[in-house]
Amino acid sequence: MVPIEIRDVTLVYDTPGGKVPGVKNVNFNIGASEFVCIVGPSGCGKSTLLNIIAGFLTPVAGEIRIGGKPVTGHGMDRGVVFQDFAQLFPWRTALGNVTFGLEMKGVAKDEREKIAREQLRLVKLEKFTGSYPHHLSGGMQQRVAIARALAYNPAVLLMDEPFAALDALTRDDMQRLLADVWRATRKTVIYVTHNVAEAVYLADRVVVMSPHPGTVKAEIKIELPRPRDPLSVEFLECQKELLGHLGHDANANEPVN
């Protein structure tokens, strides 16, 4: 819903062993309601970049603007979904997790439960509103996390490999569901992934990062009509092109991992 500008962003980690570069001179823009995937080899700085955009890390140089406003710390204009299933609060039910952001906003109880139920319906969990996270499967927990990040209606959704720890079948379902949710909500999405097929399935545009310390190596527009068919020739062509940019053998059809 709002555009994001990333200008010359550089981050260096200060560790006891010395300075470790995280990302270097990252530049790209994201349009309003655009779905952008970030792919790149392990350790190139994808999570680092996402954490900078989320406001958890402060870059040593460069700046990020969301809807024209520079980012300083985390804010309610961004919803974040992490890879780790443990991100949900175990002491709150699915509904309680989803209402948390609204509670912080001061929305009245009835109203926030109504909104949370709607969000849980969007991720097909309306039957599990009263369940605690430890009674939900990994995929269900990630869906609650998505509902939670959407519930307080941030303009931007940031996701760091949210489905990476799921089995392939569940992941396919989740990707379809996320595509539907995005179509329904039109958020601006930045989605980090290792998986080339996932990027081609979800993204309007894929940002390819070079190996550590990462910088933007290529930007590829995915112009396939939605809903996309992962078995179509065009889809596989896109995947091949993307793998080529990642420096892999164009004939390999295994996702990068």
Next chain:
Amino acid sequence: MTDNGQNARSLIRAAITLAAAAAVYEALARSGYFAPALLPKLSIVVQTLIATLADGSMIQHAAYTLYRVMFGFGLAIAVGIPLGILMARFTAVENFFLPLVSALMPIPSFALVPLFMLWFGIGNLTTVLIVFYAATFPMLFNTWSGVRSVNPIWLRAAGCMGADEHSLFWKVIIPGASPFIITGMRQSFLRAWIAVVGAEMIAASDWGLGWVIFDAKEFLNTDTMLAALVVIGAIGYLFERLVFGSLERATVLRWGMMRSAKG
């Protein structure tokens, strides 16, 4: 976990354990190796127990002891939990209190009884303060560890959703640290109970289970001593099972943050 069949089975298991221990004791008492005055038969201990319960004296002693325990334990919670949280959240607080805590913690509370008697006299004040001293450290230490082990991802997630310091504290840190806090309360209560009996032996006059035991020694009333021990054990067991067990079932077990004991 909470179904009745399993509850009944765990009660039966506990009963078997206790019956076995009682049988061993009875066999020793009847073996003739020890003087009956030193190792009275169970039937005599039970008689004494019933008699002292019936005339109300044992109940009154237990009430005094329980009052001191609850008072000291309550103070320990009121100090230990907030201080533990502050230490975990603010380096300055941690830097200031950690050396103090590390130096005071190894001192057995029993060693402080004579000193406290001189300062505060004989009676409730001294015993409550001894209990407080003994119970504070486990509470403090567990809370401190618990807050430090709160998953940072919860804090990040809550921060993104606009949680301020106040909400972060009550809605994330406290529940997130709850497995440790409950463990702290358990240990703290146990220490309180150990400390009170010790303190009462020398610093209480006329009332309290510790005093009963110490006083009975003068007259070689081993049956009274053992009856008091049974009461101490029973109260401890009740608290452990009913109070802390229910607290755990209503919170960390329900939330899947801790696995239930197989018992």
